[in-house]
Amino acid sequence: MPASESRVKAGKLSRQQYLDLYYFMRLNREVEDTMARLFRQNKIVGGLYASLGQEAISVGSAYALEKRDWLAPMIRNIGALLVKGVPPRDIFTQHMAKYTSPTKGKDGTSHFGDLDNLHIISPISMLGDLIPVMTGVAMAGRYLGQKIVAMTWIGDGGSSTGVFHEGLNLAASQKAALVLILENNQWAYSTPVSRQVPLENLADRAKAYGISSYIVDGNDVVAVYTTAKEAVERARAGEGPILIEAKTFRRHGHAQHDPAEYVPKEQRAYWEKRDPITLYEKFLTEEKLLDAKGKKEIEAQISALLEKEREFAENSPMPPPELASQGVYCTGPECHDLKPKWERPVEELLPPKSCVEPVWTVEGFGSGIVSSSGSAPIHFGDVPTGAEKPSAPPRPPAKGAAKPRKKPVAKKSARKGGR
Amino acid sequence: MAPITFLEAIRQAMLEEMAADPRVVLIGEDVGVYGGAFKTSEGLLEKFGWERVIDTPISESAIIGAACGMSYLGLRPIAEMQFIDFIACCFNQLTNFVAKSHYLWNAPVPMVVRGPSGGGVHGGPFHSANPEMYFLHTPGFKIVYPSTPYDAKGLLKASIRDNNPVLFFEHKFLYRRIKEEIPESDYTVPLGKSIVRREGKHLTILSYAAMMHVSLEAAAALAKEGIEAEVIDLRTLLPLDEETILNSVRKTNKCLVVHEDTKTGGIAGEIAAILFEKAFHDLDGPLVRVTSLDTPVPYAPTLEEAFLPNAEKVFAAAKDLVRF
Numbered sequence: 001m002p003a004s005e006s007r008v009k010a011g012k013l014s015r016q017q018y019l020d021l022y023y024f025m026r027l028n029r030e031v032e033d034t035m036a037r038l039f040r041q042n043k044i045v046g047g048l049y050a051s052l053g054q055e056a057i058s059v060g061s062a063y064a065l066e067k068r069d070w071l072a073p074m075i076r077n078i079g080a081l082l083v084k085g086v087p088p089r090d091i092f093t094q095h096m097a098k099y100t101s102p103t104k105g106k107d108g109t110s111h112f113g114d115l116d117n118l119h120i121i122s123p124i125s126m127l128g129d130l131i132p133v134m135t136g137v138a139m140a141g142r143y144l145g146q147k148i149v150a151m152t153w154i155g156d157g158g159s160s161t162g163v164f165h166e167g168l169n170l171a172a173s174q175k176a177a178l179v180l181i182l183e184n185n186q187w188a189y190s191t192p193v194s195r196q197v198p199l200e201n202l203a204d205r206a207k208a209y210g211i212s213s214y215i216v217d218g219n220d221v222v223a224v225y226t227t228a229k230e231a232v233e234r235a236r237a238g239e240g241p242i243l244i245e246a247k248t249f250r251r252h253g254h255a256q257h258d259p260a261e262y263v264p265k266e267q268r269a270y271w272e273k274r275d276p277i278t279l280y281e282k283f284l285t286e287e288k289l290l291d292a293k294g295k296k297e298i299e300a301q302i303s304a305l306l307e308k309e310r311e312f313a314e315n316s317p318m319p320p321p322e323l324a325s326q327g328v329y330c331t332g333p334e335c336h337d338l339k340p341k342w343e344r345p346v347e348e349l350l351p352p353k354s355c356v357e358p359v360w361t362v363e364g365f366g367s368g369i370v371s372s373s374g375s376a377p378i379h380f381g382d383v384p385t386g387a388e389k390p391s392a393p394p395r396p397p398a399k400g401a402a403k404p405r406k407k408p409v410a411k412k413s414a415r416k417g418g419r
Numbered sequence: 420m421a422p423i424t425f426l427e428a429i430r431q432a433m434l435e436e437m438a439a440d441p442r443v444v445l446i447g448e449d450v451g452v453y454g455g456a457f458k459t460s461e462g463l464l465e466k467f468g469w470e471r472v473i474d475t476p477i478s479e480s481a482i483i484g485a486a487c488g489m490s491y492l493g494l495r496p497i498a499e500m501q502f503i504d505f506i507a508c509c510f511n512q513l514t515n516f517v518a519k520s521h522y523l524w525n526a527p528v529p530m531v532v533r534g535p536s537g538g539g540v541h542g543g544p545f546h547s548a549n550p551e552m553y554f555l556h557t558p559g560f561k562i563v564y565p566s567t568p569y570d571a572k573g574l575l576k577a578s579i580r581d582n583n584p585v586l587f588f589e590h591k592f593l594y595r596r597i598k599e600e601i602p603e604s605d606y607t608v609p610l611g612k613s614i615v616r617r618e619g620k621h622l623t624i625l626s627y628a629a630m631m632h633v634s635l636e637a638a639a640a641l642a643k644e645g646i647e648a649e650v651i652d653l654r655t656l657l658p659l660d661e662e663t664i665l666n667s668v669r670k671t672n673k674c675l676v677v678h679e680d681t682k683t684g685g686i687a688g689e690i691a692a693i694l695f696e697k698a699f700h701d702l703d704g705p706l707v708r709v710t711s712l713d714t715p716v717p718y719a720p721t722l723e724e725a726f727l728p729n730a731e732k733v734f735a736a737a738k739d740l741v742r743f
Contacts, residue, residue, distance in 0.1 A: 107523045115491055115526055122524040124515050132481040133516065136488020136496075143444070143470055144492060163512065166478035170485060173476055328558045330527035330582035338529060338582060340442060340493025349441040354468040358452045 012226060017063075018289050021221050023298055024059040025277050028079035030302050031088050034310055035095055039256055043314065045097040046108045051076035053219070053251035054185060056276035057153075059083055060224030061181045061244070064232045065151055070137050072121035072130045072152040073110050076183065076250075080153070081110060085118050088306055092313035100312070105319035106327075119148075127158030131167025131180065135241075138176035145344025149235045151179045151228075157188025159205060160196055168241060172209040175240035179231045182243060183218065185250035190262045203245035211241050218246030219276040222283070249274075422598035428568035429459045429533075429589060432575035433497060435605065437467050440495065443579055446473040446486055447499030456501045457535055457594060479508035483532065487517050490530045495579055500534030503588060504548040517584045518559030531578045533587035536564075537629055537679055538716050538727060540592055547716040547723075549628075549680040554586050555657050555689070561610055562657040564588040566631035568599040570654055573608030581610060590628040590679075597632070613660040615667065619647035621741050623667040625690060626677040627653040630728060634677050637733035646741055648675075656686055664690065665698050672703040673740050677733050682710040704743030709736045 013021075032050050039048045051058060058079030062071060065084070073080050078091055093101035094108055102112035103122075113122035121137065123130055134150040141148035154164060159182055171178045182202050186193050199205070206213030212234070216227045224246060231242040249271035253260035284290035330336050347353055423431070437443045445460055445467075451474040454461035464472040475482050479500065486496035500506050506513070513532070520526045538547035554560050561583050565571040571589065578585035616631065617638050626634040631652045638648040649667050653660070668674050674694060676687035687708040694706060709728045717723055 103524050111523065113524050113526060121488070121491060122520070122526065124519070126511055126515055129480075129484060129512055129516050132478075132484025132512070133488040133491075135481070136485030137491060138488075139473075139485060140489040140492035140494050143489070143494065146492075150488075163480045163484065166476070166481035167484060169476055170478055170481040174473075327522045327525065329561075330521050330529075332582060336527045336582055338493050338527065346441050349468070349471060351438065351466050354471065355466055356464065356468045358454075358464045360452055 013222065015289060018222075018284060018287075019294075019298075021059060021063060021225060022277075022280060022284060022290065023302070024063065024079060024083050025055045025221060025280065026298060027082050027088070027302050027305075028055040028059060029277060030306055031078060031082065031091055034306055035092065036256070038092070038096065038310070044095045046095075048095065048256040049075040049109065049254070050252040050256070051078060053271060053275060054183060054248050055079050056221035056224050056280070057181060057183050057218045057246045057248060060221040061151065061153075061179075061228040061246075063225050064228035065149065068119070068146065069148050069232070070119040070121065070134070070141070070150045072113075072123055072134050072137075072150075074123055074127075074130070074153045074155065074158070074183075075110060076155075076185075077153050078110055081120065084120060086114075086120070087309065089309040089312045092310055093316055096313055096316070097318065098313060098316035099319040099323075100316040104323060106323075121152075128154060128161035128163035128167065130154075131164055131178075132170055133167075135167055135171040135174065135176045135178055138171070138178050138235075139174055140340075142177065143349075144340050144342055146341065147236060147343075149177045149179060149232050151181065151232070153181045153183055155188060156182070156184040156186065156193045156202055157191070157196065159202055160188075168205075168209050168211070168243070171241040172211045175238065177235040177238070178241040179228065179235050180241060180243050181228070182245045183248060184245055185218075185248050186267075187250050187254075187260075187263065189254040189258070190260075201245060203243060206243040209241070209243075211243060212239065213243040213245065215245045215247065218248030219271075219274050219279060221276055221280050420600055420603050422600045423568055424595050424598050425568045425571050425589070426457060426459055426594040428572035428599075428601065429575060430461060430463075432572045432579070433460060434463060434466070436576055436579045437463065437471060439605075440579075441471075442493060442495045443497065444471045444473065444489065444494055445497045445499065446475060446482055446489075448475055448477055448482070448501045450474060450499050455499065457591065459589075460499070479505050480512045483509040483512040483517065486530045486532075487512070487520070487528055490528045491526060495529050495531075497531045497533060497579065500532065502542075502546050502548075503534040503536035503550060504545050506532065506534065506550055506586075507553075510553070513554070513560075513584075513586075514557045518554075518557045520559070521583070522559060527582045528584045529582045531575070531585045531587050533575070533578075533589060535591035535594065536588040537590040537592055538711075538723060539629060541718065541720055541723060542591075542716075543718040544715040549588070549678075549711075551586070551588055551656055552680055552684055552686060555686065559584065560657060561585045561655065562588070563610060563655050564590070564628045565608075565654055566590070566593065566628050566652050568597065569601045570608050570614075570652075572601060573606050574610065574654065576605075577607040577610050580607070585610070588628065592629045593632075608654070611655045611658045611660055613651050613653045613655070613663045615649060615663070616652050617648065617650040619649035620671055621646045622648050622673040622675055622737055623664075623671045624648050624650045624675045624677060624733070624737065625653060625664060626650070627656065628679065630677045630679050633728060633730050634733055636730040637737060640730065640734050641737055644738075646737065648737060653686075659686075659689075659693075661693055661697070664693070668694060668698050669701045672701055673743065674702070675707045675709065675733070675737055675740055677709045677728055679711055679727060681713050682708055683713050685710050704740050707736050707740045709733050
């Protein structure tokens with residue numbers, strides 16, 4: 001999305017919202033800079049992954065969520081965690097494997113979550129697995145009547161995994177309230193996106209699932225936020241999953257150890273000129289939302305906070321060895337008393353109210369959206385968009401014991417495509 | 420009450436748990452309108468509706484992932500593998516996401532993954548698997564493999580109520596072949612407890628699932644020759660009930676393990692190690708294994724018969740063992 005377009009939408013944000021976005025992007029970068037220093041001091045136990053240049057995506061998208069919503073970060077989404085309410089000390093202690101960390105030192109990086117308060121699901125290192133998990137979160141939220149949205153992120157690299165397909169397809173078939181942010185930073189470790197996927201826009205993958213998609217300039221935080229906000233509200237309203245491709249560039253290597261010499265110099269130079277924080281500062285200054293004094297205040301606030309948080313982390317102990325053998329199993333209600341938050345009458349889900357006729361009511365076998373490619377054959381039952389629909393062809397018998405349906409139930413076949 | 424099949428026991432367990440607890444949902448391929456490939460969920464959609472009986476695309480990883488996500492919000496999903504062989508398709512989702520969740524970030528995953536397993540029905544190499552040991556090696560799971568309708572119902576109910584991910588294997592050879600009278604009232608069978616099916620003093624035979632019945636058949640034949648075999652049904656493979664095993668072996672001093680899983684890396688090896696560590700001086704003979712061959716499950720009935728253990732093989736091995 002060109003920057004001008006985001007300015008068109010700029011009027012939708014309050015002054016505080018503009019400044020929040022700035023604060024969290026700066027906080028995101030300062031947290032990571034602090035960790036880079038800790039890494040050089042050998043205080044980070046394992047690897048360190050940076051989101052330099054991608055902060056607008058983490059911050060802008062997570063800022064579109066409400067408190068009740070759920071998110072699951074990937075490795076470059078520390079900004080999203082900060083927006084959702086994770087204190088920086090949790091991120092420092094995680095990386096330093098401290099006993100005070102959310103996982104008590106059992107895992108590192110952004111691999112932690114909070115089921116009770118912040119509604120964060122911990123990722124694993126295998127890419128794509130969060131997509132079906134967050135689909136399940138969205139399904140459970142709907143089941144419980146909570147009207148929540150689940151958001152997660154995937155890279156250009158992770159979008160080639162099998163579970164990306166399985167998860168997004170299930171989400172689409174379930175119309176789950178899932179917003180998936182595809183961060184196209186153009187590099188999967190050392191492999192450029194052109195060598196991974198023969199598509200110019202990864203958002204085109206959405207077509208395969210019959211879901212809506214957006215393409216957004218990932219270095220424009222206002223554009224990311226307004227797009228994510230629209231997607232979140234559409235998902236919440238029951239439109240099903242939405243894919244947002246945010247185009248950006250990974251300015252560091254895959255992790256601290258990787259100098260990323262495989263990246264062409266011209267590409268790096270181009271994107272360094274498009275730093276999301278620099279761009280946003282320029283915008284805020286032009287719009288008279290931020291002046292030198294205001295900027296200094298924010299910087300002082302962040303630096304004081306991080307000093308305190310870093311000190312806490314550095315002074316925290318390592319976990320005691322005996323912790324290693326603990327916690328494989330949940331030992332019962334005294335360990336976790338699992339109670340879902342019902343926001344609908346439970347009776348709806350119990351007989352007799354839950355009883356249904358076991359008959360498929362999916363309308364119109366083969367009468368889906370006509371193929372977008374003109375040369376593609378039109379399959380049995382397909383009708384060109386806009387043409388009058390013939391009456392549904394006789395359905396093949398549904399699997400096994402299914403009885404023929406009694407009356408056809410209309411199904412919306414045309415979906416609003418994204419761009 | 421009339422005797423019910425193993426399959427009906429599974430169905431009843433799900434039905435009763437879903438009726439009692441709206442947190443319980445069923446998700447899998449063809450579990451709804453069709454009632455499951457083996458009809459274990461017949462009638463559940465009619466009773467509980469589309470939101471609780473969820474037919475999915477053919478996407479095992481997505482089934483497990485979604486069930487895991489649902490469990491994080493406090494539901495208790497039952498995820499069905501149409502055949503347990505297909506659990507290989509979601510190995511990563513299970514072993515890396517589900518199994519490690521509680522240990523790493525204190526997030527329990529109260530879900531059951533269940534499906535038909537085992538051979539003897541000429542299902543061929545992709546519909547006959549016993550994949551329990553892939554998962555036994557993964558900390559975080561509980562693994563249940565019952566042999567009777569009573570246990571199947573009681574253990575499945577206990578699994579659904581457990582706060583951990585439970586892999587629940589249903590031997591399809593038993594589905595319609597064995598019947599048992601079970602109580603009408605609600606009951607559970609605790610996880611992690613094996614049971615002595617037949618008492619004896621000359622040797623201990625440990626087995627589970629379909630092989631438990633083979634072992635009992637062999638024990639009956641052995642009894643005619645004056646050999647009293649103690650037959651223990653392991654029921655839960657993880658956590659393993661070491662106490663019952665050790666108590667029996669300390670009495671009989673000899674141990675034979677019968678399992679339908681292949682030999683190398685089967686649970687017999689793990690049991691051997693436990694006995695060497697904890698009952699070395701009680702053993703009067705080697706630990707003997709009667710298992711399937713170290714091959715894929717072959718299709719032809721003649722080949723599958725050669726592949727599987729049977730009562731004759733158990734009988735012969737037991738006779739050899741008691742000579743020590």
